Amino acid sequence: MIITWLFGKLWVWLTIQSKAAIIPWMSNKKKVWHYSIWKEITRSFRWLVPGIGVKRWLLLLLGGITLLGVGLGILLLEIYRTAPDTWWLPALSFLSLRFLSRPLRFIIFGGIGVGLIFTGIWGLNRALLIPFLRPGRRLVDQVAEYRRREKGPRVVAIGGGHGLATVLRGMKNHTHNLTAVVAVTDDGGSSGELRRSLGILPPGDMRNCLAALSNDEALLTQLFQYRFSGDNQLEGHSFGNLFISALVDITGSFEEAISESGRVLSVHGRVLPATLHNVHLVADVQLPNLPNEVRVTGESKIPKIGGRVRRVWLEPNDATAFPPVIQAILAADMITIGPGSLYTSLLPNVLVPDLLAAIRSSRALKIFICNVATQIGETQAYNCGDHVRSLEEFIGSDVIDIIVCNTSYEADLPDGVQWVRLDDELLSKGRVYCADLLDRERPLHHEASKLAQTLIDLFYERTGPLDREIQ
Numbered sequence: 294m295i296i297t298w299l300f301g302k303l304w305v306w307l308t309i310q311s312k313a314a315i316i317p318w319m320s321n322k323k324k325v326w327h328y329s330i331w332k333e334i335t336r337s338f339r340w341l342v343p344g345i346g347v348k349r350w351l352l353l354l355l356g357g358i359t360l361l362g363v364g365l366g367i368l369l370l371e372i373y374r375t376a377p378d379t380w381w382l383p384a385l386s387f388l389s390l391r392f393l394s395r396p397l398r399f400i401i402f403g404g405i406g407v408g409l410i411f412t413g414i415w416g417l418n419r420a421l422l423i424p425f426l427r428p429g430r431r432l433v434d435q436v437a438e439y440r441r442r443e444k445g446p447r448v449v450a451i452g453g454g455h456g457l458a459t460v461l462r463g464m465k466n467h468t469h470n471l472t473a474v475v476a477v478t479d480d481g482g483s484s485g486e487l488r489r490s491l492g493i494l495p496p497g498d499m500r501n502c503l504a505a506l507s508n509d510e511a512l513l514t515q516l517f518q519y520r521f522s523g524d525n526q527l528e529g530h531s532f533g534n535l536f537i538s539a540l541v542d543i544t545g546s547f548e549e550a551i552s553e554s555g556r557v558l559s560v561h562g563r564v565l566p567a568t569l570h571n572v573h574l575v576a577d578v579q580l581p582n583l584p585n586e587v588r589v590t591g592e593s594k595i596p597k598i599g600g601r602v603r604r605v606w607l608e609p610n611d612a613t614a615f616p617p618v619i620q621a622i623l624a625a626d627m628i629t630i631g632p633g634s635l636y637t638s639l640l641p642n643v644l645v646p647d648l649l650a651a652i653r654s655s656r657a658l659k660i661f662i663c664n665v666a667t668q669i670g671e672t673q674a675y676n677c678g679d680h681v682r683s684l685e686e687f688i689g690s691d692v693i694d695i696i697v698c699n700t701s702y703e704a705d706l707p708d709g710v711q712w713v714r715l716d717d718e719l720l721s722k723g724r725v726y727c728a729d730l731l732d733r734e735r736p737l738h739h740e741a742s743k744l745a746q747t748l749i750d751l752f753y754e755r756t757g758p759l760d761r762e763i764q
């Protein structure tokens with residue numbers, strides 16, 4: 294720990310000194326090259342910054358080379374003392390710089406040795422890692438960023454649809470310890486058709502989350518999201534849904550198919566179904582201008598009724614949660630719920646009894662992310678307080694620690710859609726955080742990077758930065 298602290302202080306001092314020297318050197322154009330050399334030296338010291346995980350191995354390597362050098366020195370000294378008077382002894386004496394003082398000889402040989410070690414390590418690492426380097430980015434920067442994300446907080450994001458994908462797309466830039474818990478009640482579109490014809494869990498929301506967690510939006514990710522069109526049997530299906538369905542048949546399990554899909558897309562994090570049971574979402578809906586309620590079965594059908602949702606539940610209602618989900622929730626540092634369709638994406642997760650029990654038992658910071666705009670068929674005329682009260686009817690009023698609300702309304706919305714505004718009653722409770730989280734290009738959604746930064750800031754404000762030792 295002392296060595297780490299000293300290296301960190303040394304790097305900070307060198308950085309400050311190099312920046313302070315820019316102005317006087319830039320005043321004389323003939324000396325600009327001095328700054329370039331000094332800048333390269335300070336960049337090299339970035340490898341010694343705490344948290345990258347390099348110093349321990351470097352010190353081990355230096356220790357081994359030192360012992361090897363001591364052994365070689367003892368051998369040469371023995372040869373020099375016992376060998377007869379030959380022609381090569383004066384040459385050996387000259388090459389060992391015996392005409393200089395011992396401290397000076399130590400500095401010369403030690404400096405050359407350290408320089409060769411660093412050059413060799415740098416060249417070896419570059420030769421091994423060059424296939425994985427991103428153009429225009431330095432190796433030390435990529436390693437430092439990877440280590441920072443590796444030590445990031447353990448985050449469990451609960452939801453479904455595009456809202457959950459937005460959270461994951463932003464949070465992957467802050468931590469690799471991400472677990473997405475996805476509802477499995479989708480019965481519309483390509484997912485619903487595959488669910489009915491193949492008897493598998495709906496893969497659509499899983500596919501969106503995997504694509505959001507992918508390292509980049511490269512061709513493979515775009516292929517995974519590609520949706521077939523035209524007058525054929527594949528119309529409306531996405532390639533990712535078909536790919537996952539094929540893997541289910543090959544591997545024999547839905548969870549293994551999702552895991553293998555994540556490896557194909559080079560995903561850091563996990564995407565897990567809330568339950569492996571074949572559950573359906575059922576709702577009692579109050580129709581406009583009618584006294585009676587209508588019972589609707591099927592997630593895709595609920596928004597189409599156009600009434601006010603009074604109650605939702607799962608059938609069967611005793612489905613058990615996927616065990617890794619329970620483990621992830623209990624080990625989490627932060628749990629996020631939302632954004633997403635309130636009744637058809639968020640609540641289907643917490644309607645799984647033991648999953649809800651795990652959320653209540655978890656000591657993680659629990660954050661509810663309220664939607665930017667209302668959703669036709671589910672939350673017409675809802676404000677932020679209505680969303681919170683509907684959620685807390687199921688999970689309890691003492692579970693959510695922070696409620697995140699958007700405060701920007703600078704965009705045009707489709708007909709029938711309104712902004713989800715903050716109400717005075719909710720604001721008075723003191724657990725609301727308001728910020729500009731709107732995505733100007735997609736005004737019905739949050740902006741991924743702004744939302745993720747807000748969540749990370751709230752987490753560190755409440756808990757302080759995590760200081761985990763890299764193993």
